[in-house]
Amino acid sequence: MTAPVILWFRRDLRLADNPAVEAAVQSGAPVIPLYVSDEGLEGRPIGAASRWWLDKSLHALAADLEQRGSRLVIRSGDAEAEVLRLAEETGASCVLMNRLFEPEAWERDRRLAERLKETGREARGFNGTLLAAPGSVQTKAGDPFKVFTPFMRALWDQARARPSRQAPERLPFPEAAIGADSIDSLGLHPRKPDWSGGFDWTPGEAGAAATLDRFLDEALGAYAEDRDRPDREGTSRLSPHLHFGEIDPWRAVHAARAAAERGDVAHGQAEKFAAEIAWREFSAHLLCAFPNLPTKAFRPEFDRMPWRNDLEGIEAWRRGRTGYPLVDAGMRQLWTTGWMHNRVRMVVASFLIKDLLVDWREGEAWFWDTLVDADLASNAQNWQWTAGSGADAAPYFRIYNPVSQGEKFDPKGDYVRRWVPELAKLPADVIHAPWKAPADVLRRAGVELGVTYPKPIVDHGAARLRALDALKSLRT
DNA sequence: TGAAATGTTGGGGCG
DNA sequence: ACGCCCCAACATTTC
Numbered sequence: 001m002t003a004p005v006i007l008w009f010r011r012d013l014r015l016a017d018n019p020a021v022e023a024a025v026q027s028g029a030p031v032i033p034l035y036v037s038d039e040g041l042e043g044r045p046i047g048a049a050s051r052w053w054l055d056k057s058l059h060a061l062a063a064d065l066e067q068r069g070s071r072l073v074i075r076s077g078d079a080e081a082e083v084l085r086l087a088e089e090t091g092a093s094c095v096l097m098n099r100l101f102e103p104e105a106w107e108r109d110r111r112l113a114e115r116l117k118e119t120g121r122e123a124r125g126f127n128g129t130l131l132a133a134p135g136s137v138q139t140k141a142g143d144p145f146k147v148f149t150p151f152m153r154a155l156w157d158q159a160r161a162r163p164s165r166q167a168p169e170r171l172p173f174p175e176a177a178i179g180a181d182s183i184d185s186l187g188l189h190p191r192k193p194d195w196s197g198g199f200d201w202t203p204g205e206a207g208a209a210a211t212l213d214r215f216l217d218e219a220l221g222a223y224a225e226d227r228d229r230p231d232r233e234g235t236s237r238l239s240p241h242l243h244f245g246e247i248d249p250w251r252a253v254h255a256a257r258a259a260a261e262r263g264d265v266a267h268g269q270a271e272k273f274a275a276e277i278a279w280r281e282f283s284a285h286l287l288c289a290f291p292n293l294p295t296k297a298f299r300p301e302f303d304r305m306p307w308r309n310d311l312e313g314i315e316a317w318r319r320g321r322t323g324y325p326l327v328d329a330g331m332r333q334l335w336t337t338g339w340m341h342n343r344v345r346m347v348v349a350s351f352l353i354k355d356l357l358v359d360w361r362e363g364e365a366w367f368w369d370t371l372v373d374a375d376l377a378s379n380a381q382n383w384q385w386t387a388g389s390g391a392d393a394a395p396y397f398r399i400y401n402p403v404s405q406g407e408k409f410d411p412k413g414d415y416v417r418r419w420v421p422e423l424a425k426l427p428a429d430v431i432h433a434p435w436k437a438p439a440d441v442l443r444r445a446g447v448e449l450g451v452t453y454p455k456p457i458v459d460h461g462a463a464r465l466r467a468l469d470a471l472k473s474l475r476t
Numbered sequence: 477t478g479a480a481a482t483g484t485t486g487g488g489g490c491g
Numbered sequence: 492a493c494g495c496c497c498c499a500a501c502a503t504t505t506c
Contacts (some may be wrong), residue, residue, distance in 0.1 A: 228477080346477070385477090397506045398478050405478090464479080468506060 003093040004030040004174045006086060009072070010041065010105075012098040012128045012245035013057045014205040015064055015167035019126035020096040022165055030174035032090060033065055036083065037076035037186045042376055043104030047369035049338040050243075052196050053203050055188035057244050060204025062183060070171035073180040080112045087121055090178060094121060098128030098245065101284050102376050103291035129245050131253070131281050132159035134288035144289035146391040151285070152278040162250050167205075198336035201240065201372065208241035216255055221265040224272040230330075230341035231414040236273065239373035240339070242280065249277050283381035286391055293390075294380035295361065301474045302389035307359040316457050317352050318366055320420070323449075323456035325432050326406035327351045329419035336419070338372035343409050349386040350400035354467040355458050360387040388471065396471040399464050406432030422446075422453050 007024040015021055024031045035058060039045045046054065062072040075082045083095060095116060100106065113123035127133040137154050138144065145151035190196055202210065215236040219226060226234025241247050253274050260270035287293045297303050316322050320331035330344035340348070345367075352363045364383040368374045384390025388398070410416060413431035417424040423431055425445035430437035435449060435456060442449065449455050 343477085350478095394477075395506090399506090401479060461480095464506095472506080 002029045003091050004032050005094040005096055006083065006090070006092045007031050007033045008083060008095055008097040009033060009035050009061065010097060010100055010245075011243065013061045014208070014246050014248070015061075015068075016205065017128075017162060017165050017248035017251055018098065018167075018245075019128045019162065020098045020124075021168065021171075023096050023124060023126065025168045025171065027094065027096075029093070030172045031070065032073055032086070032092065032174060032178065033061075033070055033171070034073045034075065034083070034086060035061075036079045037074065037181075037188075038079035038082070041079055041105060042100070042102045044368075044376075047371065047374050048190060049196075049199075049370050049372045050374050051188040052190060052199060052338065053201070053240055053244060053372045055183065055186070056201075056203035057246060058183045058188075060206065064167070064205060065171065068168065068171045070173045072183075073178055074183055074186065076181055076186055080108055080115070083112060084115055084119075086178075087116065087119070090174065090176065092121065095123045097123070097125055099125040099133075101130065101134050101288050103287070106288075128162075128248070130284055131155065131161075131249050131277070132285075134285045137285060144285060145282070146286075148279065148282050148392045151282050152275060155278055155281060156274075161254065162248060164248075164251065164254070195335070196338070199338050199372070201338070203240070203244070203246070205246045208238070208246035211236070211238055211241055212247060212252055212255060216259055216264075220256055220259055220269055220273060223265075223269045227272070227276075228343045228409055230344050231410045231412065235342060236276075237339070239375075242277075243373045243375045249280070253277055280375075280378055283375070283377040286381055287377035290391075293384065294364065294376055297387070297389035298384055298391050299389045299393070302387065304474055305359075305389075306357070306470050306473075308357040310356050310358055313356040313457060314352075314358055314362060316454070317348070317356065317358075317363075321454050321457075322351065323435070323454040324351065324402040324460070325413075325416040325420055325423055325434065326402045326410065329410075329416045332419045334367075334370050338370065340371070341415075343405070344415075345382070346386060347400050347402055347405050349383060350398075351402055353387050354399045355402075355460060355463040357463075357467060357470060360384065360389065396474075397468060399467060401460060401464075403433045403460070420453070 005024055005027050007020060012018055012020065065072050075086065087095065099109065109125065116123045132155060137151065137158055145154065219234050222234065226232045238247065238252060242249055256270040256273045259265045260267040290298060317331060320328035322328055326344065327348050330340050330348045334340040349363055352358050353360050360383040364379055367379055381390060385393045388394055388396040413428045416431050423434060426434060426447060430441060434447060434453065447453055
């Protein structure tokens with residue numbers, strides 16, 4: 001009787017293009033697919049929106065496994081202890097997994113591998129979630145890249161694509177009984193209150209594939225322009241699927257490039273999309289090289305920033321009641337759907353950090369809790385980018401004007417109308433700055449500032465000067 | 477993957 | 492016909 005192998009799923013919730021799955025099949029042994037619910041898997045508990053997603057994605061994975069004569073064994077508790085325990089219980093010879101690259105997860109996996117080895121078992125880790133393993137893309141001097149463009153050049157130059165693999169048709173499950181929790185017992189779906197009614201997503205491998213197909217058919221052709229337009233469906237919306245490993249980033253990149261090769265879309269469009277995948281990659285590699293990225297300013301002078309503990313401002317920002325329509329639209333889209341358009345993410349982040357002078361970590365924490373695509377590396381990297389404190393960050397004086405950003409990227413105001421319905425009747429020329437609208441225009445639109453919609457909580461012009469002042473004081 | 481202030485240019489209205 | 496002013500449009504500089 002061959003000893004089984006444990007196939008430990010973490011953030012690689014798919015069966016196709018999955019190196020650990022492939023290794024499990026090739027072992028010829030019975031396979032025990034495992035998921036361990038561990039609050040500390042990534043070094044901090046995952047956010048509420050991510051829990052919602054995870055719940056659905058685990059159900060999808062479990063169903064896909066059952067179709068293949070297998071099942072997903074669910075355990076909860078300390079991941080290291082649970083994996084060791086299951087290995088003992090089942091006499092498994094080997095634990096197969098796709099590596100997590102968050103520093104604490106990496107360290108935990110290393111400890112686990114040692115302890116497995118002590119009991120004569122093997123641990124095998126693969127890269128199933130990134131284009132290239134962190135550390136494998138380096139400058140000529142052997143250092144990690146700190147600037148995106150040269151990083152991307154080196155990435156396309158050096159990274160070897162993972163071969164594409166179909167999901168296995170069968171996965172042999174051991175005959176012995178294995179105790180397991182149910183997915184529902186993990187309590188991942190929100191209760192009291194369940195705010196997820198507006199979430200319109202299909203987590204899981206099939207949902208990811210459908211999302212990619214939709215993107216290739218409908219949006220890739222105009223990606224370079226429309227990706228910045230929150231009033232259009234111009235982005236891929238793949239981010240949560242990528243975060244949970246429901247799709248291989250190589251598959252997305254190859255599919256876009258293949259569309260360009262066929263002549264369906266211009267090469268520039270496909271490369272623009274590939275560059276966004278490369279940003280995700282850049283963040284992950286940066287986090288590996290600089291483990292403090294989520295908590296500490298990459299440029300240390302930013303730790304002297306005179307942040308304001310503006311509790312009212314933070315609350316207005318979270319709830320989408322700042323009085324700046326584009327900011328409020330974004331924050332409400334986030335709360336309602338668990339996602340926000342990328343252009344608007346930059347605008348709301350700039351508003352929190354620079355207009356309100358609130359510590360970027362405050363925004364990072366809110367995004368971590370509310371985004372279905374919350375990712376430790378991307379979230380930290382992007383917040384530090386906006387703050388100006390990060391590697392290859394926006395220059396400190398780049399302060400987004402929420403009005404002109406709205407006029408530029410949501411010219412007709414459709415995005416604002418959708419998410420800030422109390423402004424829906426305002427004409428396009430004033431919808432991004434209702435306080436400048438003539439009284440009769442406001443009246444006709446049923447808007448009473450300070451009553452039906454807030455007045456701006458700060459004056460952007462004055463706030464901008466205050467931020468420049470504070471930021472200048474750091475340069476000594 | 478800015479914005480605002482400041483500088484320059486050139487067309488048109490007008491005396 | 493000419494110079495002058497106005498100002499939009501664009502370019503440059505600065506934060």
